[in-house]
Amino acid sequence: MCGIFGVYNFDRQKVSRDRSLAAVKKINHRGPDFQKVVFYNDEAIALGHARLSIIDLSDVANQPMETDKYSVVFNGEIYNYIEIREELKTAGYSFTTNSDTEVLIHAYDYWKDKCVEKFNGMWAFTILCKKTGNLFCSRDRFGVKPFNYYYDKKKLIFCSEIKSILEYDPALKVPNYNSIGLFCREGICGEIEETWFEGIKRLMPGHNMYIVDGDVKIKKYYDFPTDTIDISFNDAKIKFKEIFDDAVKLRMRSDVPVGTTLSGGLDSSSIVSSVRTFFKGEHDTFTAHFPDFKDDEYANAKKTNEALDLTGNPIIIKYGENYLEVLEEIIYHLESGHLSPSIFPLWRVYEQSTKKVTVLLEGQGADELLGGYIASFGGSFLKEQLGKGNIKNFLKQFSLLNKNYNIKSIATLYLRANLPIAVRTFIRRNVLKYENIFDGHIKTVSYPEKTKNSSNSPLKNQLQESHQTTLVNLLHYGDALSMAFGLESRLPFMDYRLVNFCYTLPAEYLINDGKGKYILREAMKDDLPKHIYEDAKKLGFPSPVDKFFRENKELLKSILLSEKSKARNIFNSTELEYFINNRMDKNSGERVIFRAVCVELWFKTFIDK
Incomplete structure (x- = not known):
């Protein structure tokens, strides 16, 4: 690296x-x-x-x-x-x-x-x-x-x-x-x-x-496979585990210490469970720990460490006065903004893990490969079941998905992902109320061509699109932030053999029993700690940044409404101030302001200097 x-x-x-x-x-x-x-x-x-x-x-x-x-x-x-x-x-x-x-x-x-x-x-x-x-x-x-x-x-x-x-x-x-x-x-x-x-x-x-x-x-030189192979679930499960275990084993090759980032979820837990099938020595894990946050995953990670005899390293995350200073340093390494405030805890995880290791195994890529974001991918899966005439399975999975998640949110995200650009713009302007913030140089934009995939599976087409868009964005910040500390990040779920194999599997092997990543869960059943195998929820990387933004509106306005910021001719200052005062706490409005702050800090870092 x-x-x-x-x-x-x-x-x-x-x-x-x-x-x-x-x-x-x-x-x-x-x-x-x-x-x-x-x-x-x-x-x-x-x-x-x-x-x-x-x-x-x-x-x-x-x-x-x-x-x-x-x-x-x-x-x-x-x-x-x-x-x-x-x-x-x-x-x-x-x-x-x-x-x-x-x-x-x-x-x-x-x-x-x-x-x-x-x-x-x-x-x-x-x-x-x-x-x-x-x-x-x-x-x-x-x-x-x-x-x-x-x-x-x-x-x-x-x-x-x-x-x-x-x-x-x-x-x-x-x-x-x-x-x-x-x-x-x-x-x-x-x-x-x-x-x-x-x-x-x-x-x-x-x-x-x-x-x-x-x-x-x-x-x-590379294209995703588009055909679906004829294979039983049991055979597919065996083949999946064979490839996955080898992907982990290959990524343990190193002449310097190797550790693993560990959340309370299935992906990273599968990696350390696989490691323990062939490596019994000391292995460090690193977990972002939010002591005062209800969605903190450290309790789950701690149970995994104990079950697999891993050396756990909780990294306490607090959003203090230096949050924006750290964000500016992050943006220097990203050379852009990023859509997710989760960059802050990940930055701290990388920063602290370098004290013990130089290489980290991480679970990035599993969701886009195996249908992990059920709220996003569930709609395409249900559509596919209807298209195949699998009415019985459609009704069964509909009920289970509604029980484990929420069909309303699944339907909303499905529609949002498939809306034309003009409709999305209309919603930003008239429903979410933030399109009018953008002015001057960015009042209009040209969108890149949408990724086209030719699979006959609606689910796998959406997964491939996500693999080529959202995931690449996540990889961008994963590389930039890890390398900021001279740390190598390795991703077993990005092994091309595993990707090629999974994109040839029937959709029902990826989403089933009201859960995403079904084949991973079943393939690793005998190796995973019980509390991980039985948990169907997908929390993502928690980040209580919305609380920080709500409590620091004046600080945000001092950044975004300064004379220098106004002179950039990017945001409508009147609309922006109104949004911060009245709309930021609604419809995830803090994410919109987070992006605006990223832009201003980027200009300060790269253009002003």
Whole structure:
């Protein structure tokens, strides 16, 4: 897990050495163990790297790593590197390190761009062919690792974090008001190609970039499966557990200490339950603990720690006077806002866990894969049952979902997810009463094309859309916040084998018995603590930030209604003040204000400075 940076001058001008070194230094937090920049092709190309040592801690595994043909900068992990290395040895390759980076560079030499299809992992990397000067860049299938870039006819600049691009070329520090406007309205952010900086883009998940003879091309290499396989539930359950256990085992490969974030829920509990099937040594878990919050999950996590003989580390979360100061620091690392106030407790979890571990296993990705957010996915599931003519199962599941959750909220969220943009705008303006807050530069926005999936299952189409949008946004902040502390986050539910398998299963294997993630629950039944297996609720990451906002309205107004904020020509000050005074406590209005605060702090951090 590291940070990468590079410059490619198409006009053959020399890359600035000083600015390149400063750009790599800017992401020192991603790779505090070693930093280096190497220049090629008469210094028209620069490759830079900041290393966080996880696999093979020796100096020979530092980057940029070179062979006689290639040079590579790589951020991420190839978890199945040992198996690929053995395959490459059989093909005649020899190795001088025990790193996955050397496996990557030889894999590219052997399979060229098809090498990414062999990798089980998370990555963003660039390989330079020294002879031709061509580049091959890739981002992992699901967007766990970031790859940002700026391109014009003269140069290409790429990096793990945009702040490196701005350090190299400060003239690119220009707001992208369309992206900011999308965020303010609907929380759209890290899942789209646009960033908050005009002209700086993201290489999308599952895509490769080719720089050949000065020409830049981008090509998609990964698609979700769309067909449903014929398999019994018992066989599917066995296969699921086999893949899941192996995904966890692969992600335990490390030359530094590994721990797990543990909530009181099914996902992270399944991970530690799997760990305990093959690893009996000391294993630390880290849980956000809100002592005064009714939805605090620590009591459940504590029971899991005791049942599985884990070393629990409760991290007490309090929203005090420094909340906005911490939020400003978070936004510096996000390089944007974020839709969820849960970033604050996660920041504290990462901050404290680094005292004991360098790698964390986390449960991100399970909900979007297995139908965990029943309130969001239940409507599509019920629709599918009706479409198949499964009236008996429809009535049974309708009753169970209503008992465990609430059919009214399921129906509301289903309609909201499928409403046209014009209708959503109407609701924001006339029902939720916050559309009129947006003015000036963000009064109107252009929406990205909606993800299209071709499965014949309404549920799996919605799950895939969520996997490609909301989840990518969550991955964006997971990477940024963990790497702020030089911490590697590993996600077993993002194993591509598990994703491919689950998206071929019948919908009834994912949602059943009035519960989401049904196959996970049943596959792990014998390993899970009883209190986790029997709990059907999905709480999410609790965050009592609404209380903080309600109690600090004057502080919020001092930020959002300052003369500097008004001069940005983004918000209608009169409407914004009225909303804070009269509407913020209704319909989750504090989330709208949270987004506005994020925008103002972003301008203060990146534009004013």
